[in-house]
Amino acid sequence: MANSKYEYVKAFEQPDALLPNTWIVIRIDGRGFHKLSDKYHFEKPNDPRALNLMNAAAVEVMKDLPDLSIAYGVSDEYSFVFHPSCQLFERRSAKLVTTIVSTFTAHYIYNWPKFFPDTPLEPPHLPTFDGRAVTYPSTRNLRDYMSWRQVDCHINNLYNTTFWMMVLRGGMSNTDAERELQGTVSSDKNEILFKRFGINYNNEPEMYKKGSVVYRQYQLEEPKKGGQTQEGETPSIPEKEISKSQQEKLRKLRRKAKVVVEHVDIVKDDFWEQRPWILSNKPGKLPVQES
Numbered sequence: 001m002a003n004s005k006y007e008y009v010k011a012f013e014q015p016d017a018l019l020p021n022t023w024i025v026i027r028i029d030g031r032g033f034h035k036l037s038d039k040y041h042f043e044k045p046n047d048p049r050a051l052n053l054m055n056a057a058a059v060e061v062m063k064d065l066p067d068l069s070i071a072y073g074v075s076d077e078y079s080f081v082f083h084p085s086c087q088l089f090e091r092r093s094a095k096l097v098t099t100i101v102s103t104f105t106a107h108y109i110y111n112w113p114k115f116f117p118d119t120p121l122e123p124p125h126l127p128t129f130d131g132r133a134v135t136y137p138s139t140r141n142l143r144d145y146m147s148w149r150q151v152d153c154h155i156n157n158l159y160n161t162t163f164w165m166m167v168l169r170g171g172m173s174n175t176d177a178e179r180e181l182q183g184t185v186s187s188d189k190n191e192i193l194f195k196r197f198g199i200n201y202n203n204e205p206e207m208y209k210k211g212s213v214v215y216r217q218y219q220l221e222e223p224k225k226g227g228q229t230q231e232g233e234t235p236s237i238p239e240k241e242i243s244k245s246q247q248e249k250l251r252k253l254r255r256k257a258k259v260v261v262e263h264v265d266i267v268k269d270d271f272w273e274q275r276p277w278i279l280s281n282k283p284g285k286l287p288v289q290e291s
């Protein structure tokens, strides 16, 4: 390659590789979705079209990037998780974040007409997303991060469901509903929903209560009974042991697995024990083909 006198400017680029041997979480979030949801008339507090569109885009991101282990989405956000052994883009933060954000946004916009056939997108309110990368040194930390997002989903959804019932069905003003809900605990909100509106919160759709979990489907395994959980374990494969050719082989294997969306509990151990491939990074057995 020819050297020019301008080449010295390359030295200004700063390294931004993420800490080795740590879980990488890239969380993206819709920019100004409060306004966007108004403009395109999203149903309050949950619009199944908007949530399913987020899920459809996340599935495509998982397919495009076989290195991803799992993703979790709620509202206008999605968290994408790379295993500690991941070497994609030499773990460079900007490369990882921008690839996830732009791939997600491209699929979100491409799929929009399927979910909102009667409401075409138009400037100035086009969907865009921001993104950040955070590293977690232990599997326990990663599990706690995922639990944090799912518990947040539950708390917000219970509040929003109650608030919008009081406003839309109960005819209260936003301020009055907000004032009444101030300082209430979960059981108070459950009671308002049940007594005033005949709604049992437990019967609300799982997607609203639990958010969406996206991962590669292999044959489920038996959860360990009273055995050691994987919670505190550090990942078994140190990152250096995975060569480039091994990584490529793993990617090929992963592309064969179906990417699924489920609305299940990821706080308890069961989910992780039945799907050990997510934390171990070793692909499981492909499900037997139905004929």
Ligand code: DGT
Pocket (backbone or CB within 6 Å): 029, 030, 031, 032, 033, 034, 035, 037, 042, 043, 044, 045, 046, 047, 048, 050, 051, 075, 076
């Ligand atoms: P940001 O993220 O700082 O740019 O600002 P926003 O406006 O995106 O705020 P954020 O991310 O904290 O909150 C998400 C907003 O998106 C919130 O105002 C509710 C809205 N949203 C998300 N999903 C739905 C939905 O299914 N239905 C409705 N009506 N709104 C939704």
Ligand code: MG
Pocket (backbone or CB within 6 Å): 029, 030, 031, 032, 033, 034, 076
């Ligand atoms: Mg947002």
Ligand code: MG
Pocket (backbone or CB within 6 Å): 029, 030, 075, 076, 077
């Ligand atoms: Mg948000």
